[in-house]
Amino acid sequence: MEVPGMDVTVLQQSPAARKSIGKTGVLIVNLGTPDSPSVPDVRKYLREFLMDGRVIDIPYVQRYALVNGIIAPFRAPKSAKVYREVWTEKGSPLKYYGEVVERELQRQLGDNYVVKLAMRYQNPSLEAGLSEFQKLGLTDIVVIPFFPQYASATTGSVYEKVMEIVGKWQIIPRIEFTNSFLDHPKFIEGFAQRARPYMDKESFDHYLFSYHGLPERQIRKGDVTGTVCKLGDCCSSLHPQNQYCYRAQCFETTRLLVRALGIPEGKYTTTFQSRLGKDPWIKPYTEDVVQELGQKGIRSVLAFSPAFVADCLETTIEVGEEYKELFEKHGGKRWQLVESLNDSPIWIELLVDLVKKAG
Structure with missing residues (x-):
């Protein structure tokens, strides 16, 4: 029976879907991890990851x-051998921390x-999360990539x-994406909270801020005007012309952390790790700087990885x-890594802020 003025689609929705009306879906997204540290699962993960044209941005056949x-x-x-070293009884730490954050944020x-x-x-997949939102009839979605x-x-x-998946839906919901959060006060304070206990116990000779690297060509592609990116001093400040430059954002992250922790000029370095292939990647390279620090007589280093939240x-x-090991091989004595935000309370608070701001 058709009721005048009544939306027939609402009548046809499941009880769960009707109950979800007015709710907002929040999709928190990290890079990924193999399902297990076995060679087949690691190979499967690497293939999916590295076949992404935004990761290795060369023609498909190559x-x-x-x-x-x-x-x-x-x-x-x-x-696989390295993954076995970080694997725990609860599985991959990246996935485990993500699950804890999911529960606490909810x-x-x-x-x-x-x-x-x-x-x-890999898993849990974007398709699975978005499909759940679709089944619930959610018309508002917030997507927060876990990349500062x-x-x-x-x-x-x-x-x-996300847009490839949702673009196939009959009804496309309103979607808000978080672009970055490197300058959010709680992001900076979160890493500062991790570092202060080490700094209170001892004085370090140097502070290293190591970020995941990218090929230089990807940074240049981001400069659509062709006038800003020089892969040098152009990253000494963050401004409207380079606000989406990954390298510039990393240097800005370091400046904000240095200010929060009161680290003196000349006692810190921003570097980039994890090179792949022969093409030049953004510099300076972490491994080169670490070697140089040991050779220069630097005896203690506090190291940060502010591109990773887990x-x-x-x-x-x-x-x-x-x-x-590289630092000690070249004369260094004390090397300490500052832990990531993982499942810390301030990280959850930051995510709540991002959701409320988007919603």
Whole structure:
């Protein structure tokens, strides 16, 4: 029976969908992790990750041959070994912390929100999280990529994949994306809180801020005017012309943390890690700086990884262990990694702020 003035679609919705009317979906998204540290699962993860045209931005045929013919087959066994080092009884730390944050954020936001964790690559998938929102009939969605600084290969890739999925829906909801949050006071204070206990116990000779690297060509592509990016002093400040430059945002993050912690000029360095391939990546390279610090007589370093909000292979192993060994090999004595935000209360508070601002 058709009722005048009544929306028939509402009558046809499931009880769960009707109950969700007026709620906002919150999709929190991290990069991803293998389902297990086994070689097949790591190979599967690497293939999905590296076949993303925003990650390795070369023509498809070349990318396919590189990833499936060289990188995935030969790198998977080595990567699996490293993943086993960081794996816990609860699984991948990146996924575990994400699940804790998902629960706590849901608790703090309350019943007017539906929070789902997703990974850009592997599980839980973006498709699964968005499909849940669709089934609930949510018409407002907030997407928060867990990347403090914007990059095409991270935040941009999440944007593209979300719109690819939602673009196939009959009804496209209102979607708000968080672009970056490097200058949010609670992000800066969160890392400062992690660092202060170490700084209160001892005085470090130097402070290293290591960020995930990108090929230089990706930074240049971001300068659509072709007039700003010089991959040098142009990153000494963040302004409207370079506000989406990943390298400039990283240097700005360092400046904000240095100011919050009262670190003197000349006692800190911003660097970039995790190079892949022979093409030049953004500089300075972390491994080169770490070696130089040891050779120059620097005996103690407090290291930060402010491009990551959850500890993972790149923080715990690469910065926490591999660079420590390199530093000591060249004369260094004390190397300490500052933990990521993980599931800290201030990180949850920051996410609540981002959701409320978007909503």
